Amino acid sequence: MNERVLLGHGSGGSLSRDLLKDVFLQAYASSELLRLEDQARLNVEEDRICFTTDSYVVDPLEFPGGDIGCMAIHGTVNDLAVGGAKPRWIGAAFILEEGLDIGLLERIVRSAAKAARSCGVEIVTGDTKVVPAGKADKIFLNTSGIGVLGRETRVGADRIQVGDKVLLNGTVGDHGVTIMAAREGLRLGGDLRSDTASVWPGVSRLLERCGQAVHAMRDPTRGGLASALHELAEMAGVAVELQESQIPVSPAVGSACEILGLDPLQVANEGKLVAFVAAESAEEALHVLKETDRGEKAAIIGEVVSGPKGRITLRTEVGGTRVVPLLSGDLLPRIC
Amino acid sequence: MNERVLLGHGSGGSLSRDLLKDVFLQAYASSELLRLEDQARLNVEEDRICFTTDSYVVDPLEFPGGDIGCMAIHGTVNDLAVGGAKPRWIGAAFILEEGLDIGLLERIVRSAAKAARSCGVEIVTGDTKVVPAGKADKIFLNTSGIGVLGRETRVGADRIQVGDKVLLNGTVGDHGVTIMAAREGLRLGGDLRSDTASVWPGVSRLLERCGQAVHAMRDPTRGGLASALHELAEMAGVAVELQESQIPVSPAVGSACEILGLDPLQVANEGKLVAFVAAESAEEALHVLKETDRGEKAAIIGEVVSGPKGRITLRTEVGGTRVVPLLSGDLLPRIC
Numbered sequence: 223m224n225e226r227v228l229l230g231h232g233s234g235g236s237l238s239r240d241l242l243k244d245v246f247l248q249a250y251a252s253s254e255l256l257r258l259e260d261q262a263r264l265n266v267e268e269d270r271i272c273f274t275t276d277s278y279v280v281d282p283l284e285f286p287g288g289d290i291g292c293m294a295i296h297g298t299v300n301d302l303a304v305g306g307a308k309p310r311w312i313g314a315a316f317i318l319e320e321g322l323d324i325g326l327l328e329r330i331v332r333s334a335a336k337a338a339r340s341c342g343v344e345i346v347t348g349d350t351k352v353v354p355a356g357k358a359d360k361i362f363l364n365t366s367g368i369g370v371l372g373r374e375t376r377v378g379a380d381r382i383q384v385g386d387k388v389l390l391n392g393t394v395g396d397h398g399v400t401i402m403a404a405r406e407g408l409r410l411g412g413d414l415r416s417d418t419a420s421v422w423p424g425v426s427r428l429l430e431r432c433g434q435a436v437h438a439m440r441d442p443t444r445g446g447l448a449s450a451l452h453e454l455a456e457m458a459g460v461a462v463e464l465q466e467s468q469i470p471v472s473p474a475v476g477s478a479c480e481i482l483g484l485d486p487l488q489v490a491n492e493g494k495l496v497a498f499v500a501a502e503s504a505e506e507a508l509h510v511l512k513e514t515d516r517g518e519k520a521a522i523i524g525e526v527v528s529g530p531k532g533r534i535t536l537r538t539e540v541g542g543t544r545v546v547p548l549l550s551g552d553l554l555p556r557i558c
Numbered sequence: 559m560n561e562r563v564l565l566g567h568g569s570g571g572s573l574s575r576d577l578l579k580d581v582f583l584q585a586y587a588s589s590e591l592l593r594l595e596d597q598a599r600l601n602v603e604e605d606r607i608c609f610t611t612d613s614y615v616v617d618p619l620e621f622p623g624g625d626i627g628c629m630a631i632h633g634t635v636n637d638l639a640v641g642g643a644k645p646r647w648i649g650a651a652f653i654l655e656e657g658l659d660i661g662l663l664e665r666i667v668r669s670a671a672k673a674a675r676s677c678g679v680e681i682v683t684g685d686t687k688v689v690p691a692g693k694a695d696k697i698f699l700n701t702s703g704i705g706v707l708g709r710e711t712r713v714g715a716d717r718i719q720v721g722d723k724v725l726l727n728g729t730v731g732d733h734g735v736t737i738m739a740a741r742e743g744l745r746l747g748g749d750l751r752s753d754t755a756s757v758w759p760g761v762s763r764l765l766e767r768c769g770q771a772v773h774a775m776r777d778p779t780r781g782g783l784a785s786a787l788h789e790l791a792e793m794a795g796v797a798v799e800l801q802e803s804q805i806p807v808s809p810a811v812g813s814a815c816e817i818l819g820l821d822p823l824q825v826a827n828e829g830k831l832v833a834f835v836a837a838e839s840a841e842e843a844l845h846v847l848k849e850t851d852r853g854e855k856a857a858i859i860g861e862v863v864s865g866p867k868g869r870i871t872l873r874t875e876v877g878g879t880r881v882v883p884l885l886s887g888d889l890l891p892r893i894c
Binding site for chain 1: 565566568569570571572573574575593594595596597598599600601602603605606607608609610612613614617619637638640641642647649650651652653656682683684685687689690692693694695698700702704705714715734747776777779780781782786789793824826883885888891892
């Protein structure tokens with residue numbers, strides 16, 4: 223095995239086959255992948271599926287709490303989960319820069335494989351392309367995913383109603399601030415770690431215990447909690463009022479945001495779940511989220527109100543109210 | 559609308575939303591996409607589906623006969639089709655370089671949308687990331703796809719048998735030679751055009767008319783016909799003997815390959831289908847392929863023989879026999 227990625231690893235010839243066998247198949251261990259056909263065959267037991275795709279271009283590739291490999295799996299698992307679908311199958315497509323260290327690639331691929339196992343999904347199809355040095359930045363990774371929707375499951379922005387409570391499963395801003403600190407070599411103090419994780423355990427218990435009282439869910443990634451709430455509120459034609467004192471922010475992220483002049487509501491997350499739940503089931507839903515792994519900081523952070531569609535307001539700790547703007551440009555490129 | 563892609567177009571904020579609405583939704587016009595959820599919900603009428611993913615990094619982005627947009631749709635449609643699955647849904651994920659001309663992006667997106675319509679597939683989910691100038695080369699495009707497998711359909715390398723005839727639906731090498739000429743500014747004469755196209759019309763008619771006599775199929779892309787045959791023959795544990803005189807090569811590609819010292823069997827295609835068919839149905843299958851659009855040059859190019867597994871030999875026009883090697887390195891990076 224070579225120690226660096228060569229252009230020939232993308233040729234479709236014997237070098238491609240070697241890379242596939244030595245790096246990818248070893249880590250994924252999927253019987254569908256081992257068929258080596260151009261497509262995976264899957265048996266679906268329900269007649270409704272969910273389908274999603276996302277590319278990951280995060281820089282740096284490895285960071286406290288995770289790397290591009292596990293993060294891409296979690297991200298795609300989460301996009302299925304917030305639709306109420308049980309994540310099942312993943313396609314993983316790598317674009318590699320010529321000269322990439324094979325050891326780094328192996329770490330990333332193994333991390334993706336491990337994350338997939340722990341999420342209960344199978345990587346069943348994939349692709350690898352290699353571009354000349356300087357034409358990409360080390361590794362870009364696309365993950366697409368298929369999940370299965372139960373017959374009873376109905377979640378979506380169209381089910382949001384005035385009076386719904388807004389729940390969050392933990393602290394905001396951890397991923398974004400961690401990447402920023404890692405990239406710029408900032409020593410911000412405290413224990414900064416990406417929150418990259420699957421939200422499916424929380425989602426599945428919510429659906430089990432609260433059923434159709436769960437109206438809509440999102441995983442607030444790029445653009446942060448603010449973006450996710452804006453999108454949902456706009457689609458639902460409602461406004462949302464948040465209680466600043468109820469939104470969990472870790473001390474490390476809080477002080478980093480103060481130093482850097484950032485609003486933690488606009489900073490990216492990779493393992494957070496925001497759920498709109500009927501008011502009468504909100505306490506039960508909170509209990510469920512708190513019981514989930516890493517869910518001890520879960521909170522009811524606000525509620526749906528009638529008002530200009532898409533408007534998100536924040537009741538501040540000192541008693542005032544401010545509008546939470548939708549981020550226009552970019553806090554930081556390549557956050558995910 | 560800006561005329562260039564900005565980093566903020568990848569932020570997840572309002573600029574991202576503008577790009578989505580102005581460029582992507584306009585072109586795709588999919589009701590699932592218009593839901594603007596993070597995943598598409600799909601109803602499957604059969605309980606077996608196929609799933610595939612591929613990234614496209616072709617350089618140049620536009621070339622005679624096509625562009626990265628339509629090519630990515632055709633490529634994913636073809637990976638499903640050769641598994642015997644009717645292509646249905648596509649996810650399209652773009653990685654864009656900051657500063658990219660929006661007009662170019664619009665042409666590519668429209669071309670993808672047009673190809674999808676003409677293939678009868680729907681683009682139901684997508685993603686866009688933007689990386690700083692110099693960190694990617696204009697546009698990389700990942701397409702993932704889902705197809706539906708009929709209950710009776712059984713194709714795969716494991717069904718290949720000694721005596722099977724090998725069929726091809728047209729000339730080889732057109733795509734690779736076209737890209738090479740376009741990139742290097744070579745004037746090779748003749749009418750060089752990429753063969754990018756869907757093979758599903760040919761596949762569906764083959765399955766309809768020849769049923770289970772169709773044992774296995776591939777679309778010979780990177781690595782050319784040689785790679786596709788090697789892969790299938792190795793998986794099936796057989797050898798293949800080709801008749802050089804029967805393999806269609808256009809005059810333009812033939813003379814270009816002579817000048818450049820290339821073997822047309824190793825040059826990439828993007829609209830070719832190679833099918834292994836039971837001998838007694840081979841003439842019927844040939845008739846079907848010849849009747850398909852652009853199929854007039856279809857031919858029976860060889861047959862499956864017992865011999866060292868994976869060995870591909872060529873009976874030359876002058877009566878000799880040579881082994882067709884599997885390409886090791888790369889003829890040309892970024893061919894697809």
